[in-house]
Amino acid sequence: MTSLAERAAAAAGRAPEAGQDDLRLPQEYVDQFPTPDPMAGYEPGDDDPEMVPVHLAWLRVRKEIRGIAKSQKYDGGGTKFNFRGVDMVVNAFGPVTLKHGVHVFPVAVAATHRDTTSSQNKKMRECTVTVSWLVMGPMGDHLPLLQSCGEALDSADKGTAKAQSVALRVLLLTGGLTPTDDKDPDVSYIERGNDAPARPAESYRDEILNPKTSQGRLQQIGYELSNLRMMNAKVVNEVGEQETLDSLGRRIYGERAGGAA
Template identity: 75%
Template sequence: MGLRENAAAAAGRTLKTDELLDEMAGERASDEYVPAPDPMAGYEPGDDDPEMVPVHLAWLRVRKEVRAIAKGEQYNGGGTRFNFRGVDTVVNTFGPVTLKHGINIFPVGIEAEHRDTTTSKGNKMRECTVTVSWMVMGPKGDTLPVLLKTRGEALDSADKGTAKAQSVALRVLLLTGGLTPTHDKDPDASYVERGNDAPARSADSYRDEILDKKTTPGRLQQISYELANLRMLGSKVANENNEQETLDALGRRIYGERTGGGQ
């Protein structure tokens, strides 16, 4: 009798029992270590799907297409007046472009702080400050190597403060992560004339860009913001039919035609 048989007999088992246990253990081990199938294995993009590129390249393409968002909205209240880029404006600009290039942005961690406060008129308000951690995922399912964190603040008299603060944090993420300029004039810029300064864009140059079939709907939205900032929405130009039309009307019409949404 061999060593294995002696060990089995001493433990009150037979060699056949040991062999059966080994077989069962092998089956359990094989089940435990089978790797999960790759969800992208064999995937072939369709005509409407984004190009399967790494996330950092997809995000770079988003930045190239967004280009700039002007401060086209104005706050005027309580003796304070300033221009700003609202949450809806920023999301409406980035949304179609990130969809086009397969970028997904997920909030994966939220830290919120709340406190009660009172306005100058004595109204009770709830202040919320949030720190949101964001995950940026590309079309292939890969993500940027670090989580991006942004903060947002908001006041509300009811229960919307947290949601508002998170929206502000998203706006901060898109503008800072996209390095999105305003194309506004720097308030510290010198007023000394420079002979090599580039001339301001003409109404006709905007018309040509609007009519260019390569101009995306996202860029058409940006042009609208730029024209509003330059006070050129009412400028009339000759459209593709050689008829006089304002840049605002032309842009809206072409945008509707290219998105299938009408005017």
């Protein structure tokens, strides 16, 4: 009985090589039956995307997305911030990638887990993932393999799924260079006026001389006077003599430090 390699070699008009793997076909035989082009004879339908290379398709996606604002708000545990959630990002990219024939596939996930606790001492499971993504265009070509990371905490079994969702959001936002459309702080400039009256030197004198003023507050007053450029401002001290606020503050601080010792 002839082997697969022998039959393939016979069909190619050659003898099989010694020690050749029975399951491996000779290259000459393989060349006679090339892999068919999946796009051969394809005619785009009315709703199909234009057949362009993946880098152009992704560029068109970016042109349509433009920006995604941080319109979602978190308010819990004394912490407040605005953010762009996973659903918001996917809802923005989903229809546009579909329109331009762009596919995003996770092809490998490397995950690590560890047990931890929340600020309320609740047992949690932390998951950190690195996901490798394949971004494919309408013609079947793809961008070089992309990677993004995600991290999530969960008290049950959803940590890995959450972390992968975060990694997807990171991929779309960074790969799409998606701005927040927030106003840049440098767009506006407001010059400070001089109409706000500074605190009078006598007010600082009275606070320095007040026995209830702590040593910590005396140090803070020194910083304030330095920022306000009032260190050399002269006031009438407790014995009726002219003295600078800097000298007064240092003297009183030293006297109270010695008394405390």
